[in-house]
Amino acid sequence: MTPSPRCIVIGASAGGVDAILKSAAQLAPDFPAPILCVQHIGAHRSRLAQLINSKGTNHAVPAVDGMVPLPSTVYVAPPDRHMILDEEGVIRLSAAAKEHHARPAIDPLFRSAALVYGPRVIGVVLTGLLDDATSGLRAIKQLGGTAVVQDPSDAYAPSMPESAIANVDVDHIVPLDVMADLLHRLARQPIPKVDDAGLAEVRQRIEYEHSIGMEPPTLKKLKAIGAPSIFTCPDCGGVLFELHDKQPVRYRCHTGHAFSLRTLAYTQEQVTDQALWTSLPSLQEKESILRRLAEADDGTSSELAHDALREADELAAAASTLRKLVGQAPRPQSYEEPAGPLAAG
Numbered sequence: 001m002t003p004s005p006r007c008i009v010i011g012a013s014a015g016g017v018d019a020i021l022k023s024a025a026q027l028a029p030d031f032p033a034p035i036l037c038v039q040h041i042g043a044h045r046s047r048l049a050q051l052i053n054s055k056g057t058n059h060a061v062p063a064v065d066g067m068v069p070l071p072s073t074v075y076v077a078p079p080d081r082h083m084i085l086d087e088e089g090v091i092r093l094s095a096a097a098k099e100h101h102a103r104p105a106i107d108p109l110f111r112s113a114a115l116v117y118g119p120r121v122i123g124v125v126l127t128g129l130l131d132d133a134t135s136g137l138r139a140i141k142q143l144g145g146t147a148v149v150q151d152p153s154d155a156y157a158p159s160m161p162e163s164a165i166a167n168v169d170v171d172h173i174v175p176l177d178v179m180a181d182l183l184h185r186l187a188r189q190p191i192p193k194v195d196d197a198g199l200a201e202v203r204q205r206i207e208y209e210h211s212i213g214m215e216p217p218t219l220k221k222l223k224a225i226g227a228p229s230i231f232t233c234p235d236c237g238g239v240l241f242e243l244h245d246k247q248p249v250r251y252r253c254h255t256g257h258a259f260s261l262r263t264l265a266y267t268q269e270q271v272t273d274q275a276l277w278t279s280l281p282s283l284q285e286k287e288s289i290l291r292r293l294a295e296a297d298d299g300t301s302s303e304l305a306h307d308a309l310r311e312a313d314e315l316a317a318a319a320s321t322l323r324k325l326v327g328q329a330p331r332p333q334s335y336e337e338p339a340g341p342l343a344a345g
Contacts, residue, residue: 006033006187007069007089007121009113011106011136013040013128015156017048019176020126024056024074026180031058033122033187034069036083036091036113038106040128043080052076067091077104084112084214096214097256098235100132100263101270107258110136111210115203119144119192122183126150126176128160131167131260134248138168139206144194146186148172150179163262167247205245213256222252231264233257234271240264280322287315 012019016039035058039048052060052074060074061067063083068090069075077083081093082104099105106125110133113121123140125133127150141147147170152158154175164170174182205225212221226241233240233253240251240259249261259267290312297305 005120005191007113007117008033008035008124008183008187009109009121009140010035010037010124010126011110011128011133011160012038012126013102013106013130013132013157013160015127016040017051018156019150020048021051021055022176023126023179023183024052024058024060026177027056027058028180028184029057030072031184031187032071034071035074036063036069036077036085036109037074038077038083038104038109040102040106040132041077041079041104042102046076046079049074049076063091063093065091065093077109080104082108082214084108084210085116086112087116089116094214097253097258099213099258100130100260101235101267102132105258106133107136108210108213111139111206111213114139114143114145115207115210117145118196119194121145122148122186124148124150124179124183125161125164127155127157129157130159130263130266131163131248132263133160134163134167134260135245135250137164137170138247141168141170142202143199143206144192146171148174148179148182148186151175163248209243209245212252213258215256219254222254226252233259234264234267276322276325280319283315283319283322287312287319290315 010020020037020039049060049062058072058074060076062078063075067075075083075091078093080095080103082096084092084094086092099107110123113123121140123137123145125137137147147168149161149164149170151173152161152165155161165173172182208221209225212225222241226243229240229242229251231240231251232238235257236253236255238253238255240253243250243252251259251264290308294305294308294312
């Protein structure tokens, strides 16, 4: 089975629904290449494919395992599944470990597209938080593909575009108003020639990391691409290996979870905030129980009542300090939450 001559892969996060719909509405009818799209939605139900159909002239469908990407069709990653391409260019859906605390994540799709399409793939990074898509776009570029990034000044959330520009030799930086026309031109351009022999080493590294991401990694595999760090995985508690590839600095654990340094910091902050929010009511409940214990004393256990009141006062002071800490930060939200009300139905 031969893949289509060209393929477009798009990644977006915060603000991405509006950006995708705007771009889809401007795409020429019968677009000459398939478009595979990942929007961070986590496990939330999504109506993105239906919304694209209501805005654009090219058919959009939720991706199904085994689909063969066809021109003039937009394939949308479903909730809680990575969308990737296998060696034959067939769409596969995977429940493999989260990357950047997200599933679906953008990097797995971009890496797989780079391996299948090489110089024929066009990677597009739209608005979003943090830096998912950066290493995947770099893989696309390293194997001869084309890198396109939304102008950060035009993005609802400029972080993802900024990270891609800082770490990848990007070919085009454009606002959404001209994105569709640019993609149409690029999809019709001749395929650039690349030195396959010269890319053998980098291709092997990308293949290796991609296999680790989609399958439970062994310690041997992890040691081949990284070294143990002092950090633990916030998702499973395993040791994180810092990858040798430093653009950007990234980590993987023994179960396959993957983070950039930025998403690791963000996720750890969420975990810490969640622990604080959980601890506060526990402290308050224990204080109330101790005070009730002291009230129930019938005079036969005055020492016990005194100790209970003393411990309750200590807990009240600790709870007061903790309340100040949690009051300085909003309740933790998921990196995977829909980027707006249109993402979920």
